[in-house]
Amino acid sequence: MAKKNTKRKLIGLVSNLSNHRTYYTTVNTQNRTTKGQGKLTLRKYDPIAKQHATYTETKKNLGRNEVKARKS
Numbered sequence: 823m824a825k826k827n828t829k830r831k832l833i834g835l836v837s838n839l840s841n842h843r844t845y846y847t848t849v850n851t852q853n854r855t856t857k858g859q860g861k862l863t864l865r866k867y868d869p870i871a872k873q874h875a876t877y878t879e880t881k882k883n884l885g886r887n888e889v890k891a892r893k894s
Contacts (some may be wrong), residue, residue: 833862835877842869845877 827850834844845866862879 830883833879834882835862835866836880837868837871837875837877837884839875842868842870843880844869846882849879853888881886 826847830833830848831851832846832848836843842843845864847862851864864877865874866877867873868875868877
């Protein structure tokens with residue numbers, strides 16, 4: 823079995839029209855070290871809106887599985 827490449831990070835792509843995550847992709851974190859590069863944007867087909875839309879990069883889970891800090 824092949825090794826898992828830890829240099830690549832899984833991201834979700836969210837449509838600007840329907841705000842749904844339809845596509846997922848991986849990005850190389852070593853090539854995207856500077857903050858000036860911005861987020862990844864792609865133009866892809868949105869099956870909910872039934873037209874092409876701009877998709878922007880977000881986290882894969884959008885905070886659903888992250889542990890929240892406790893209030894003390």
